[in-house]
Amino acid sequence: MKxxxxxxxxxxxxxxxxxxxxxxxxxxxxxxxxxxxxQAADTMFYSLANTDERYSAQATINHQNNxxxxxxxxxxxxxxxxxxxxxEDTCGRHDTIGxxxxxxxxxxxxxxxxxxxxxxxxxxxAALRKHSIELGKKDLDSNINFxxxxxxxxxxxxxxxxxxxxxxxxxxxxxxxxxxxxISNCPQLNNPCNAYNPTPIELIVWN
Numbered sequence: 001m002k003x004x005x006x007x008x009x010x011x012x013x014x015x016x017x018x019x020x021x022x023x024x025x026x027x028x029x030x031x032x033x034x035x036x037x038x039q040a041a042d043t044m045f046y047s048l049a050n051t052d053e054r055y056s057a058q059a060t061i062n063h064q065n066n067x068x069x070x071x072x073x074x075x076x077x078x079x080x081x082x083x084x085x086x087x088e089d090t091c092g093r094h095d096t097i098g099x100x101x102x103x104x105x106x107x108x109x110x111x112x113x114x115x116x117x118x119x120x121x122x123x124x125x126a127a128l129r130k131h132s133i134e135l136g137k138k139d140l141d142s143n144i145n146f147x148x149x150x151x152x153x154x155x156x157x158x159x160x161x162x163x164x165x166x167x168x169x170x171x172x173x174x175x176x177x178x179x180x181x182x183i184s185n186c187p188q189l190n191n192p193c194n195a196y197n198p199t200p201i202e203l204i205v206w207n
Contacts, residue, residue, distance in 0.1 A: 003029060003088075003172070003206055010205040016198030017187035019123035021130050023048060024179045024205060029087065032146050032183075033170040033202040038163035038195035040148035040186040042100045042120045044141065045075060045083050048178035051133055053077045057096045057142035067152060068093040069144065075173070078141070083179055088172040091165045095145040097152075098193070100124065100184065123184035133180065145186075146171050148193045162192045 005011060009028075014020045016039070024030050032041050047053040056078040061067055063076045071089040074082045100120035121140060128135045147165040187198050 003031070005204055008204045008206050011202065013200050013202050014183065014185045015200050016185055016194075017123070018185050019127040020183040020185070020203060021127040022181055022203065022205070024084075024175045024181055026175050026177050027207075028175050029172060029206045030084070030175065030181070031170050031172040031202075031204040031206075033168065033204065034091065034147045034165045035167065035202055036199035037165055037167040037169065038147070038192075038197075039165070039199045039201055040095075040163070040188065040193040041146040041201050042124075042184040042186050043144045043146055044124060044182050046135070046139075046180040046182075047077060047081070047083065048180050051135055051139070051180065053079045053081065054139070054141050055083055055144065057144075061096055067096055069096060069171075070094065075144070082176045084173040084175050086171060087174050088170075091147055091169040091171060093149075093164070094171060095148040095150040096142075098145045098148055098150040100140075100143050100145075100186075120184035120186055120188075123187075124182055127182035127184070131180065145193070148186075163195060 045055040055075055059076040064073055070093050071086055073086045075084045077083050124140055149163045185201050186194060188194055
């Protein structure tokens with residue numbers, strides 16, 4: 001079996017609230033596993049050749065004419081290039097518009113006292129600091145919320161809702177170019193994106 005975890009060149013479990021970063025080479029396959037179900041994995045992708053080129057939600061939605069991601073979706077950059085292709089998805093769909101929580105959004109959406117809570121924006125910045133690449137706050141752009149459920153109503157409104165993922169569900173992608181991937185394994189406790197109980201994810205890479 002080609003994509004068996006035992007054949008992987010890289011495996012790591014990322015605990016709830018932790019950050020992760022890794023360089024995925026062109027042609028490699030990358031899997032995110034929702035180990036316990038209902039977890040949100042906030043993810044950003046940058047082209048390693050030119051980090052000014054990165055995943056764009058707008059370009060991706062326009063390219064596929066669909067606000068959700070699943071098998072066959074191509075993740076498109078702000079320059080119109082395909083960065084990765086989703087080759088397998090056992091969850092069903094993934095969010096492109098919910099964004100990432102921050103200290104500011106937690107305090108505005110929920111309560112002023114929440115401003116000190118751990119959040120994805122700070123986790124993204126911590127992930128970027130692991131590399132010598134000059135990236136910072138100005139480079140936090142569109143992100144994908146893998147496994148998160150943000151339904152869109154007929155009148156165009158969106159809301160965070162209970163997840164549709166379950167324990168062991170995964171999404172798998174093939175890199176079309178060399179990619180820097182950063183992930184915040186979302187620590188959110190104030191809405192149902194993590195079933196109010198953040199849990200670990202597993203990251204696996206194959207040649």
